Amino acid sequence: xxxxxxxxxGNANVGKSxxxxxxxxxxxxxGNWPGKTVEKAEGTLYYEGLRxxxxxxPGIYSxxxxxxxxxxxxxxxxxxxxxxxxxxxxxSALERNLYLTIQLMELEVNLVxxxxxxxxxxxxxxxxxxxxxxxxxxxPVVPTIAVSGYGLDKLLKTIKRAVEGKISIKAKxxxxxxxxxxxxxxxxxxxxxKLPELSSYPSRWLAIKLLEKxxxxxxxxxxxxxxxxxxxxxxxxxxEIERARGEDSALVIxxxxxxxxxxxxxxxxxxxxxxxxxxxDKLEEVTAHPVMGYIVLIGVILSIFALVFGVGGVLSxxxxxxxxxxxFINKAASxxxxxxxxxxxxxxxxxxxxxxxxxxxxxxxxYIILAILEDSGYLARAACLTDNLxxxxxxxxxxxxxxxxxxxxxxxxxxxxxxxxxxxxRLIAGILTVLIxxxxxxxxxxxxxxKYLGLKIALVFYLLDFVLIFVIGRIAYKSLPGKAVGLxxxxxxxxxxxxxxxxxxxxxxxxxxxxxxIPVIVLGSxxxxxxxxxxxxxxxxxYSKFITRLLxxxxxxxxxxxxxxxxxELTLILLAEVAGTNELSSFLTFRQMIVFTLVVxxxxxxxxxxxxxxxxxxxxxxxAITTLYxxxxxxxxxxxxxxxxxxxxx
Numbered sequence: 001x002x003x004x005x006x007x008x009x010g011n012a013n014v015g016k017s018x019x020x021x022x023x024x025x026x027x028x029x030x031g032n033w034p035g036k037t038v039e040k041a042e043g044t045l046y047y048e049g050l051r052x053x054x055x056x057x058p059g060i061y062s063x064x065x066x067x068x069x070x071x072x073x074x075x076x077x078x079x080x081x082x083x084x085x086x087x088x089x090x091x092s093a094l095e096r097n098l099y100l101t102i103q104l105m106e107l108e109v110n111l112v113x114x115x116x117x118x119x120x121x122x123x124x125x126x127x128x129x130x131x132x133x134x135x136x137x138x139x140p141v142v143p144t145i146a147v148s149g150y151g152l153d154k155l156l157k158t159i160k161r162a163v164e165g166k167i168s169i170k171a172k173x174x175x176x177x178x179x180x181x182x183x184x185x186x187x188x189x190x191x192x193x194k195l196p197e198l199s200s201y202p203s204r205w206l207a208i209k210l211l212e213k214x215x216x217x218x219x220x221x222x223x224x225x226x227x228x229x230x231x232x233x234x235x236x237x238x239x240e241i242e243r244a245r246g247e248d249s250a251l252v253i254x255x256x257x258x259x260x261x262x263x264x265x266x267x268x269x270x271x272x273x274x275x276x277x278x279x280x281d282k283l284e285e286v287t288a289h290p291v292m293g294y295i296v297l298i299g300v301i302l303s304i305f306a307l308v309f310g311v312g313g314v315l316s317x318x319x320x321x322x323x324x325x326x327x328f329i330n331k332a333a334s335x336x337x338x339x340x341x342x343x344x345x346x347x348x349x350x351x352x353x354x355x356x357x358x359x360x361x362x363x364x365x366x367y368i369i370l371a372i373l374e375d376s377g378y379l380a381r382a383a384c385l386t387d388n389l390x391x392x393x394x395x396x397x398x399x400x401x402x403x404x405x406x407x408x409x410x411x412x413x414x415x416x417x418x419x420x421x422x423x424x425x426r427l428i429a430g431i432l433t434v435l436i437x438x439x440x441x442x443x444x445x446x447x448x449x450x451k452y453l454g455l456k457i458a459l460v461f462y463l464l465d466f467v468l469i470f471v472i473g474r475i476a477y478k479s480l481p482g483k484a485v486g487l488x489x490x491x492x493x494x495x496x497x498x499x500x501x502x503x504x505x506x507x508x509x510x511x512x513x514x515x516x517x518i519p520v521i522v523l524g525s526x527x528x529x530x531x532x533x534x535x536x537x538x539x540x541x542x543y544s545k546f547i548t549r550l551l552x553x554x555x556x557x558x559x560x561x562x563x564x565x566x567x568x569e570l571t572l573i574l575l576a577e578v579a580g581t582n583e584l585s586s587f588l589t590f591r592q593m594i595v596f597t598l599v600v601x602x603x604x605x606x607x608x609x610x611x612x613x614x615x616x617x618x619x620x621x622x623x624a625i626t627t628l629y630x631x632x633x634x635x636x637x638x639x640x641x642x643x644x645x646x647x648x649x650x
Contacts, residue, residue, distance in 0.1 A: 001046075001049060001050070001051050002049065002050050002051070002163065003050075003051045003053065004050050004051070004052045004053070004083050004084065004159065004163050005052075005053050005055075005080075005081060005082050005083045005084075006052055006053065006054045006055070006082060006083065006084045006085075006086060006159060007054075007055050007057055007076065007077065007080065007082035007084070007085050007086070008020055008054060008055070008056045008057060008086050008088060009057045009060070009073060009077070009085055009086070009087050009088070009100070009104060010057075010059065010060075010087055010088035010089065010090075010097070010100065011059060011060065011061050011090065011093075011096070011097055011100060012059030012060070012061070013059070013090075013377065013380075014059075014088050014089065014090040014097065014116055014117070015088060015090070015116045015117055015144075015146035015147070016056060016057075016059060016088040016116075017041070017056055017059075017501070018146035018147055018498070018501060019086075019088060019114065019116070019144065019146045019152065020041060020043065020054060020056040021500065021501060021504060022146060022149050022152055023043065023045050023052075023054055023152065023156075024042075024043025024044065024045055024054055025043070025045070040055070040056075041055070041056040041508075042054065042055045042056070047156045047160065048156075048160055050159075050160055050163070052156070052159070055076075055080075055082070057072070057073045057076060057077075058070075058072055058073055060073050060100065061096075061099070061100060062099060062100060062103060063077070063100070063103040063104070063107070064212075064214070067422055068422055068423060071216075077104070077107055077109060078107070078201065082109070082110075083110060083163060084110050084111075084112055084159050084162060084163070084169065085104060085109045085110060085111050085112070086112050086113075086114050086155070086159075087100065087101050087104055087111060087112070087113045087114070088114045088116050088146075089101060089113055089114065089115050089116060090116060090117050090121075091115050091116065091117050091118045091120070091121035091126065091128045091143070092117055092120050092121035092124050092126055092493070094126075094128060094265045094268070094269055095258075095261050095262055095265040096261075098260075098261035098264055098265060099257055099258060099261050101113065101137070101261075102174055102257045102260055102261060103257070104171060105137070105139075105171040105172065105173055105174055106173045106174070106202070106204070106205045106208055107171070107202060107205055108170065108171055108172070108173060108202045108204075108205065109171055110162065110169045110170055110171070111139045111169055111170075111171040112139065112140050112141075112142065112155070112158055112159060112162065112169055113133070113134075113137070113139060113140065113141040113142070114142055114144045114151070114155055115128060115130050115133070115141050115142065115143045115144065116144045116145070116146050117145065117146070118143045118144070118145060119145050120493065120495075125271055125272040126269060126270075126271060126272075127269070127270045127271075127272065128143075128268055128269055129268045129269075129270070130142075130143050130268075132267065132268045133264070133268040136264050136267060136268065137171075137264070138171075138172055139169055139171055140158045140162070140167065140169060142154050142155045142158055147498055173202070173204050173205065173208075174260050176253075176256040176260075177256060177259075179241075179244060180211075180241065180252065180253075180256055183211060183237045183240065183241060184204060184207050184208055184211065185207075186233075186237065187207035187210060187211065187230070187233060187234055187237055188203045188204045188206070188207040189203075190229075190230060190233055191203040191206050191207055191221075191230055194226040194229060194230060195221065195224050195226065195227065195230060197223075197224045197225070198220065198221070198224060206221065207234075208253060210230070210231070210234040211234060211237060211238060211241065211249050211253060212249065212250045212253045212254075213238070213248075213249060213250045218231060283494055284493075284494060287378065287381050288381060288384075293381070293385050294385060297382055297385050297386070300378070300382065301404055304369055304404060304405060307365045307368075307369060311361070311365060312361040312365055312409065312439070314361075315361035316361040319353075319356055319361065320353060323352075323353045323356065340533075343526060343529050343530055343533050348522055348526055348529075352522055364506065364510055366405050366409070366412035366413075366416070367412065367505065367506040367510055368502065368506050369405075370401070370405075370412075370416060370505075371497070371501070371502040371505040371506050372497045372502055373401070374505070375495065375497035375498065375501055375502060375505075376494060376495060376496070376497050377493060377494045377495055378494070379398075379401060379419075382397070382400060382401060383396070383397030383398040383400065383401070384397055385397065386400040392470065392473075393432065393469065393470055393473030393474060393477070394428055394473050394474060394476060394477025394478075395420070395425060395428055395429055395432075395473070395477075396425075398419050398420055399417070399420060399425070399428075399429045399432075401416060401419070402414070402415075402416030402417050402419070402429060402433055403429070403432060403433055403436060406433040406434075406436035406438060407436055407437065407438060407439070409438050409439060409440075410433055410434055410436060410438045410605045410606075410609045410612075411606075411608050411609055411612045413433040413436060413438075414430055414433050414434065414609060414612040414613055414616060415612055415615070415616060416433075417429040417430045417433060417616065418616070424480055424481070426616070426617075427476075427480065427617060427621065428473065428476045428477060428480065430613060430616060430617060430625070431472065431473075431476055431625055431628075432469050432472065432473050432476075434604065434605065434609060434613070434625060434629060435465065435468055435469050435472065435602070435629070436465075436469070437461075437462060437465050437601065438568070438605055440567055440568035440569040440605060440606065441568050441600070441601050441605065443568070443569040443572060444568060444569060444571055444572050444597060444600050444601070445458050445461050445462070445597060445601060446458055447572050448572060448575075448584060448593055448596070448597050449461060449593060449594075449597050452584065452585045452593060453590065453593060453594075457594075461597065461598070461601060464598075465601060465602075468602070468632075528563055528566060537559065540558060540559065540562055541555055541556065541558045541559065544558030544561070544562060545558070547561070547634065548561075550634065550637070550638050550641075551595050551596075551599060551634070551637045551638060551641055552591065552592065552595060552641040552645070553588075553592055553595060553596060554587070554588070554592070556578035556579070557575065557578070557592075557596060559574050559577075559578050560572070560573075560574035560575045560578065561596075561599065561600070564600065565603075565604065565606060565607055565610075566606060566607055567606050567607075567608075568600060568605050568606055571600050575587075575596075590649060591641065591644040591645070591649045594640060594644065594649075595637050595640050595641045595644070596637075598633070598636055598637055598640055599633045599634065599636070599637040600633075601633075602629055602632055602633035602636055603629050603630045603632075603633035603634075604625075604626045604629050604630060610622055610626055613625055613626070
């Protein structure tokens with residue numbers, strides 16, 4: 001049986017992942033690209049004697065190096081050895097999509113174009129002559145409708161004919177204006193002769209990227225024996241281009257690509273009278289409106305709160321009640337020796353319970369919401385609406401969704417930072433999501449401050465939290481290496497989310513989080529239970545006295561502060577236990593309540609969040625973020641304690 005490796009490339013929101021799902025079905029495997037937190041999806045199908053392995057590349061708009069996704073896609077296409085690259089093109093936005101197609105042609109890959117969403121294009125009055133498009137680009141073009149599966153059999157037949165050598169699918173790099181073409185040819189010839197180390201790359205592509213001032217290609221060329229000669233020649237040619245054209249050479253190359261894309265699109269497209277405004281058109285007018293758009297956004301946010309925070313909280317209680325009140329578990333554990341019983345029951349079993357009360361009630365609803373927002377097209381609109389606001393804390397509009405979801409639970413908020421383009425932005429977003437007051441923090445704020453000191457003071461805590469988020473965001477924005485990235489994204493048309501797509505996305509993401517986080521949570525729970533079983537609780541209090549003294553708190557507060565890392569609402573429960581009463585005002589003074597709540601609010605929310613941070617950023621960064629917030633919490637607590645003492649608050 002012949003093995004074929006196919007890569008799916010294309011812009012975001014063109015139906016690429018839908019084609020992937022239709023082709024590979026249940027054979028899909030989801031992980032991360034090596035060393036990256038960008039999702040990688042692979043699958044296998046069998047077709048007429050072929051075993052076809054399919055990889056779904058990240059959605060990109062070009063093959064530059066402005067985002068992690070673009071770098072991953074380009075490196076894969078250069079090094080991955082795909083037999084066929086299927087470029088999924090949106091027929092309703094042909095010119096914009098052809099910009100990436102032209103860059104794929106520059107790479108001279110084996111190319112087949114899937115002209116997708118021809119039905120949606122027709123509804124918008126757009127017709128594309130796919131046969132003429134194929135003739136102009138000199139590669140096969142197959143019209144498809146991914147959601148219904150139309151054209152996919154023909155796409156597979158085209159791939160089969162190509163690998164059998166019956167048709168040619170080798171892309172040819174398009175030709176630019178005469179003056180630019182002269183420079184490309186001159187540089188390409190020199191590269192072919194002087195850089196045998198880079199013979200695996202198309203010399204013309206290397207020449208174009210050097211003239212485009214691509215830093216990664218420049219570094220690759222300089223690493224060669226005669227690389228400096230080539231870079232020197234490229235610099236000379238760049239000066240000539242910029243002197244003749246009067247603008248940056250990188251912009252000249254971009255303009256050349258768009259000129260070709262515009263010419264091709266104009267030749268193959270025809271337009272008919274657009275039908276009357278559809279429901280999606282009317283929805284677009286409302287959600288993108290400068291006033292109504294924000295009202296709708298607030299409604300969406302409240303809905304997210306209701307599902308992730310409200311429904312999640314109810315589900316969490318139900319699951320917890322079912323699992324904690326399971327008589328057979330208590331009976332089985334009662335037969336064990338006391339030390340083993342504490343470790344098994346309070347450690348392992350309660351750790352599993354804590355895991356399930358996070359993973360199912362909070363993570364699952366978040367992923368369902370995220371999939372629906374992605375597939376419907378609303379996520380892009382929310383990002384655009386909040387872009388100006390998010391720039392105040394060094395991010396752009398896409399960060400708004402994970403930050404908002406973190407009010408329900410920091411775990412899915414942290415994982416949701418994957419939608420950011422660069423490692424720098426993901427890290428900044430991850431740092432800030434951890435500080436958002438999640439539902440567990442809300443329990444502490446309202447259960448202690450709200451109950452005993454009043455809701456006005458509780459609201460002051462939220463205000464302080466938002467100030468901290470702004471300040472830390474600005475510090476991270478200024479201090480972390482790298483450049484800020486503006487919001488450059490397509491705003492796709494509204495579409496009805498497909499049930500299969502939503503279910504599959506939710507399953508992949510939930511499975512990935514659950515398999516990683518649960519072992520970490522259970523391990524942490526077991527360690528704390530072991531401390532208790534070995535009678536080392538008092539030792540913890542003794543060793544933590546310097547902290548409680550620093551904060552002006554009773555020594556017993558060390559237990560809820562230390563063990564509260566499992567789940568933040570445990571701090572309130574453990575505080576009542578060490579106080580020996582549920583009337584906490586008899587145990588803590590006004591000042592101590594303020595300090596205790598401030599520290600609990602700021603330090604790392606729970607071990608599940610630490611696990612999520614480690615999964616997304618690695619253990620070093622996760623521990624660095626954890627340490628940052630522990631130190632910040634203690635520092636703020638100490639400052640608050642001394643200020644309150646200074647003004648005479650007891």
